[in-house]
Amino acid sequence: ETGVTQTPRHLVMGMTNKKSLKCEQHLGHNAMxxxxxxxxxxxxxxxxxxxxxxxxxxxxxxxFSPECPNSSHLFLHLHTLQPEDxxxxxxxxxxxxxxxxxxxxxxxxxxxxx
Amino acid sequence: xxxxxxxSGPLSxxxxxxxxxxxxxxxxxxxxxxxxxQYSGKSPELIMFIYSNGDKEDGRFTAQLNKASQYVSLxxxxxxxxxxxxxxxxxxxxxxxxxxxxxxSVKP
Numbered sequence: 149e150t151g152v153t154q155t156p157r158h159l160v161m162g163m164t165n166k167k168s169l170k171c172e173q174h175l176g177h178n179a180m181x182x183x184x185x186x187x188x189x190x191x192x193x194x195x196x197x198x199x200x201x202x203x204x205x206x207x208x209x210x211x212f213s214p215e216c217p218n219s220s221h222l223f224l225h226l227h228t229l230q231p232e233d234x235x236x237x238x239x240x241x242x243x244x245x246x247x248x249x250x251x252x253x254x255x256x257x258x259x260x261x262x
Numbered sequence: 263x264x265x266x267x268x269x270s271g272p273l274s275x276x277x278x279x280x281x282x283x284x285x286x287x288x289x290x291x292x293x294x295x296x297x298x299x300q301y302s303g304k305s306p307e308l309i310m311f312i313y314s315n316g317d318k319e320d321g322r323f324t325a326q327l328n329k330a331s332q333y334v335s336l337x338x339x340x341x342x343x344x345x346x347x348x349x350x351x352x353x354x355x356x357x358x359x360x361x362x363x364x365x366x367s368v369k370p
Contacts, residue, residue, distance in 0.1 A: 191360045250294075
């Protein structure tokens with residue numbers, strides 16, 4: 149399997165639930181990213197990891213908690229989300245964060261908060 | 263001023279015409295420039311990148327970069343209905359910044 153894989157593709161959850169999004173990349177990259185894309189809005193960078201270390205948290209609410217156990221895997225743990233958190237959540241990877249190489253995206257998780 | 267600006271469109275062109283998509287950026291130290299295509303409900307797909315001033319061609323796509331004017335464009339020749347999508351400009355120096363995207367509609 150190649151590229152960037154995200155699971156699940158769709159997720160519906162209540163505001164009191166706890167769930168996790170998973171991202172896995174098979175490109176040998178060292179940097180991984182979480183983005184949020186709401187309808188008709190630009191991509192919003194949420195978190196950046198480089199060589200498993202978090203290098204950026206773009207003022208994301210604490211109800212979103214990232215985890216990067218190794219350079220190939222990235223998780224986004226969700227708890228007590230709000231309806232405005234409904235969006236497409238995209239994972240991306242790149243060689244690293246300093247060589248200006250392009251990012252490659254997964255297919256995303258479509259999240260709906262009831 | 264937004265860091266990366268694009269006209270949101272929609273830009274409508276007839277099939278077979280040239281579609282011209284434009285992007286300006288504010289950080290004069292930006293080093294790498296990317297164009298992504300995003301179909302509705304899908305993830306962004308990298309279609310072109312350019313690092314140096316001038317033109318770079320790949321099939322029907324040409325990226326143009328003018329660092330003095332802080333301007334990057336994407337030309338799509340012989341536009342096809344399948345090119346209808348949102349095109350995202352992205353610029354990087356220390357991190358990748360995306361524009362809001364331009365919606366392109368190619369009419370048969």
